Amino acid sequence: MFGPPSSLIENYLREAGFWHVATIGRGCKLDSKLISALIERWRPETHTFHLPCGECTITLEDVHLQLGLPVDGEPYATSFLGAIPDKINGGRIEMGWLRDTFPESDNDSTELERIRYARAYILEMIGGYLMSDLSRNLVHLRWLLKLVDFRVADELSWGSALLATLYKEMCGATRPNKAKIGGCLSLLQSWAQVYILEMIGGYLMPDLSRNAVHLRWLLKLVDFRVVDELS
Secondary structure (H helix, E strand, O other): OOOOOOHHHHHHHHHHOOHHHHHHOOOOOOOHHHHHHHHHOEEOOOOEEEEOOEEEOOOHHHHHHHHOOOOOOEOOOOOOOOOOOOOOEOOEEEHHHHHHHOOOOOOOOOHHHHHHHHHHHHHHHHHHHHOOOOOOOEEEHHHHOOOOOHHHHOOEOHHHHHHHHHHHHHHHHOOOOOOOOOOOHHHHHHHHHHHHHHHOOOOOOOOOOOOOHHHHOOOOOOOHHHHHHOO
């Protein structure tokens, strides 16, 4: 399900504030060495990266600029999906159930079917890309708060939820017994490529004519040693 968004649900994704991040998708190739180097320098007690040049961190402004998600508005709360699967694991459902229950809309689909598909599309995007857990195959039903009305969803600070999830995952990944990390790793990587390259003088000013920085960049993979070369 979670590929380029269908034009049939574009209006719903725009109303909910998810259109720009939906067009990004999961196309960003992650640099595991860069991400590992960043996690080694993450300090859970301050929620900052400790680098030779000082401390820095990812902010809500970064979430908005790079992913285009709303960061102002009411904080997140809990709701549930209209259709409920038989198998629920701690409030989480499987991505496969979403794909089976909400097939992609076509020209013959009703408006209600398209709305339901748009909700399922956003849910899979949240669980598989934006606020994923370690499995990247399960998503919590709480993320469907107020998706019954996409205009209300656009008034929520989804960016705050995304950033809090990434902070939590990075804090967990600093533990010696943790070998995996969830969360929006493409944001972590693109943030590093924008700001760390700027610090070492390798920053290329992007085109500012579009809404989300992530959409404007042809991301250049950076060797993890660049983190140690900061001065």
